[in-house]
Amino acid sequence: MSQIPRDQSWDSSLALLSEGYTFISNRCRRYHSDIFETRLMLRQAFCTMGEEAAAIFYQPDRFTRVRAMPPTALRLLQDIGSVQLLDGVAHRHRKQMFMSLMAPHHIAQLSEALAEEWRAKIKQWQTIDKIMLHEEVEEILCRAVCKWAAVPLSESEAKQRTREFAAMITGAGAVGPKNWGALMLRTRTERWARDLIFQVRNHKLAVPEGSALHVIAWHRELNGDLLKPSVAAVELLNVLRPTVAVARFITFAALALHDYPEYRQRLQSNEGDFLYHFVQEVRRFYPFFPLIGGRVRQEFEWRDHRFSKGTWVLLDMYGTNHDPRLWENPQTFQPERFRYRKGSAFSFIPQGGGDYDSGHRCAGEWLTIDLMKTAVHLLTHEMHYEVPEQDLRIKLSQMPAIPQSHFLIRNVIPL
Numbered sequence: 001m002s003q004i005p006r007d008q009s010w011d012s013s014l015a016l017l018s019e020g021y022t023f024i025s026n027r028c029r030r031y032h033s034d035i036f037e038t039r040l041m042l043r044q045a046f047c048t049m050g051e052e053a054a055a056i057f058y059q060p061d062r063f064t065r066v067r068a069m070p071p072t073a074l075r076l077l078q079d080i081g082s083v084q085l086l087d088g089v090a091h092r093h094r095k096q097m098f099m100s101l102m103a104p105h106h107i108a109q110l111s112e113a114l115a116e117e118w119r120a121k122i123k124q125w126q127t128i129d130k131i132m133l134h135e136e137v138e139e140i141l142c143r144a145v146c147k148w149a150a151v152p153l154s155e156s157e158a159k160q161r162t163r164e165f166a167a168m169i170t171g172a173g174a175v176g177p178k179n180w181g182a183l184m185l186r187t188r189t190e191r192w193a194r195d196l197i198f199q200v201r202n203h204k205l206a207v208p209e210g211s212a213l214h215v216i217a218w219h220r221e222l223n224g225d226l227l228k229p230s231v232a233a234v235e236l237l238n239v240l241r242p243t244v245a246v247a248r249f250i251t252f253a254a255l256a257l258h259d260y261p262e263y264r265q266r267l268q269s270n271e272g273d274f275l276y277h278f279v280q281e282v283r284r285f286y287p288f289f290p291l292i293g294g295r296v297r298q299e300f301e302w303r304d305h306r307f308s309k310g311t312w313v314l315l316d317m318y319g320t321n322h323d324p325r326l327w328e329n330p331q332t333f334q335p336e337r338f339r340y341r342k343g344s345a346f347s348f349i350p351q352g353g354g355d356y357d358s359g360h361r362c363a364g365e366w367l368t369i370d371l372m373k374t375a376v377h378l379l380t381h382e383m384h385y386e387v388p389e390q391d392l393r394i395k396l397s398q399m400p401a402i403p404q405s406h407f408l409i410r411n412v413i414p415l
Contacts, residue, residue, distance in 0.1 A: 004037050010039065020399050021396040034048055034050045035048045049315070049320050051323070054315060056300070058352065061088055063296060063297055063313065068293035072172075073173070076182055081228065082231075087297060094235075099363055101239070110148040130388065130408050133251055133254055133409055134402060134403075134407055137250050138162050138166050141371070142162040144243075145244070149211055151236075164189045165240060166244065167181065173399035193237055194233040197233055198229060201226070216236050216239070219232070246372065249288060250375040250376075251403065253282045254409075255407060263278060267376065267380045268380050278335040280335070280369070283368075284322075284327070284350060290318050292317055323347075345361075351365045384412070
């Protein structure tokens with residue numbers, strides 16, 4: 001058996017919290033290895049990074065997500081009964097429910113809803129001295145995805161639901177009061193979602209066939225039973241909440257436009273596929289998911305080491321997207337790299353790797369890309385704005401990360 005390097009700390013939990021996105025890659029460089037052993041929350045863990053590690057991690061049915069993340073983070077991001085906690089045939093069957101919502105016409109409809117909500121906001125922004133773009137985009141996305149999903153949302157509810165979804169996202173990476181507060185809000189949101197499921201099933205709320213709310217409310221498990229109302233509510237939130245989370249990518253795109261103004265000019269000239277390349281580089285360069293965890297479901301060997309059932313393995317997503325073996329000058333923002341890129345499904349993993357249908361790769365990745373393209377087009381073609389002096393630092397110890405000022409803009413003028 002090979003000797004996998006072991007981190008010298010008795011427990012690395014505090015180091016993970018203090019180093020955040022760079023925790024795994026820092027140690028992989030230190031030990032000259034794609035894998036090392038450590039202890040997190042007093043439990044043995046194997047931390048990995050790189051294309052080969054991702055290919056191992058995303059091998060269908062090799063890992064389970066059960067007991068693979070802290071319970072508080074699980075409760076906020078997925079919750080009990082969700083598709084991510086299923087394995088094998090049950091996972092693939094439930095995953096198809098989500099994949100059915102990712103057809104090109106569905107994605108186009110959501111992007112159109114985003115554009116409509118954004119244009120309405122531009123009119124409001126003209127009368128505001130300073131706009132905190134990140135929070136504004138979260139509300140835009142909340143309104144858009146609820147409209148797209150056929151989820152009724154009153155004017156007063158829009159801000160409330162946005163606050164709840166945003167709290168789930170930020171609270172998942174926190175400890176203490178911020179996490180506890182998010183959990184309390186999550187409970188309220190789940191009650192709201194369960195009520196929607198009951199209304200649809202009792203024919204008190206008519207929603208279009210094929211909409212997300214309709215598909216989830218009437219989805220049947222392999223045994224022919226409808227999803228339990230609590231599970232259906234969780235899965236509805238697993239459509240709505242991740243869409244609101246795309247606000248982080250959009251905020252990073254706005255930051256990139258500010259930091260690299262030469263790219264704004266190229267985007268405004270509608271140069272070939274450059275919009276797509278720009279969006280992909282934003283997803284690679286800026287911090288989104290730091291890592292993903294799994295428990296070994298089927299024993300396997302890697303690097304002459306046998307990983308037994310139940311072993312806890314963490315994959316560094318941010319580090320893999322900045323691996324110098326995969327990316328030339330990885331710390332440089334360079335959209336042009338995607339023009340000729342011929343990577344595998346495991347070298348670029350901002351939202352997971354491998355196959356969409358059989359594995360745990362995010363079903364909403366195509367949707368994310370399209371929403372980002374629409375937002376970047378709006379930022380570059382339909383509005384003029386100024387970026388005042390502010391704190392635009394991104395702290396990689398903060399998970400999930402965002403510019404400290406949440407990106408302020410002012411003097412908005414429609415074009």
